[in-house]
Amino acid sequence: MASAGGTGDIQAVQRVGQLLALFTVNRPRLTAAEAAALVGLNRSTVSRYFGSLALAGFLERSHEEPTAYEPGPLLLQLGAVAQGRRRVLDLAPSHMRRLSRETGLTVVLSLWGSAGPVVSLVSEIGTSPILITVRIGTVLEMDSAQGKLFLHFSRDRHAAEQYLASLSPSERRRVEAEVAEVGEVGLSRADAPMGMSILAAPIFDDHDIAATVALVGKLDVDTTIASALGRAAHGITQDMGGSAHWRSVMPNQAPVSDPAVEAS
Numbered sequence: 001m002a003s004a005g006g007t008g009d010i011q012a013v014q015r016v017g018q019l020l021a022l023f024t025v026n027r028p029r030l031t032a033a034e035a036a037a038l039v040g041l042n043r044s045t046v047s048r049y050f051g052s053l054a055l056a057g058f059l060e061r062s063h064e065e066p067t068a069y070e071p072g073p074l075l076l077q078l079g080a081v082a083q084g085r086r087r088v089l090d091l092a093p094s095h096m097r098r099l100s101r102e103t104g105l106t107v108v109l110s111l112w113g114s115a116g117p118v119v120s121l122v123s124e125i126g127t128s129p130i131l132i133t134v135r136i137g138t139v140l141e142m143d144s145a146q147g148k149l150f151l152h153f154s155r156d157r158h159a160a161e162q163y164l165a166s167l168s169p170s171e172r173r174r175v176e177a178e179v180a181e182v183g184e185v186g187l188s189r190a191d192a193p194m195g196m197s198i199l200a201a202p203i204f205d206d207h208d209i210a211a212t213v214a215l216v217g218k219l220d221v222d223t224t225i226a227s228a229l230g231r232a233a234h235g236i237t238q239d240m241g242g243s244a245h246w247r248s249v250m251p252n253q254a255p256v257s258d259p260a261v262e263a264s
Contacts, residue, residue: 015039019049028071029069029070033046085210099213104217110140115139116140117139119134119135132216146212150212201229205245
């Protein structure tokens with residue numbers, strides 16, 4: 001018997017990948033026999049894999065062809081997440097460059113990761129003589145300015161509850177109070193090393209928070225800075241088709257139209 005994490009487990013994961021890769025736009029459903037012929041496996045082996053994948057939600061029985069399988073709800077969910085991430089990474093840069101020029105500050109876009117927000121894009125074209133940068137791939141703390149936005153707005157309540165349960169009672173009360181304040185103002189601020197500050201705003205798609213956009217630097221949070229950040233966040237949200245969701249979760253924060261984005 002293969003040990004946990006051994007070659008048997010690795011082979012099983014590789015086979016799952018092979019089988020799931022068979023489903024394409026031109027081949028949306030497959031029987032176990034068809035899949036077995038395509039990957040060169042025994043039909044009974046593929047049947048067992050398909051059955052397990054269906055139980056886990058990766059596949060489901062086809063309504064049109066009961067002996068065939070097609071992508072299940074979990075695959076559709078993962079696909080939507082991946083597609084949303086690609087969209088925001090494609091749509092955000094022009095807004096980020098404009099915001100950096102307008103404020104003279106570094107602009108950071110973060111996506112939700114398994115351990116907290118992950119820095120995914122950075123725009124450093126501001127006019128400050130001192131360049132402030134954040135390394136792409138940096139995992140931010142859950143109680144960072146960006147993390148508090150995800151904690152408040154994300155529909156993934158399981159992750160939020162897991163994090164809050166890990167805190168001491170006093171720390172939990174502090175974080176919950178700060179997260180509640182985020183919901184009231186629609187922005188999140190935190191101090192950073194060397195006298196720096198971070199001001200972050202949420203970006204939504206049509207059903208959930210998709211990312212956060214933040215200004216980083218020596219900044220006094222005045223109406224001009226906050227408004228510029230809000231316009232950028234809402235501009236990206238509009239491009240993501242999330243304006244209606246913005247209004248539903250931030251009813252007290254009127255959406256602000258983003259002026260035409262400057263050519264990159």
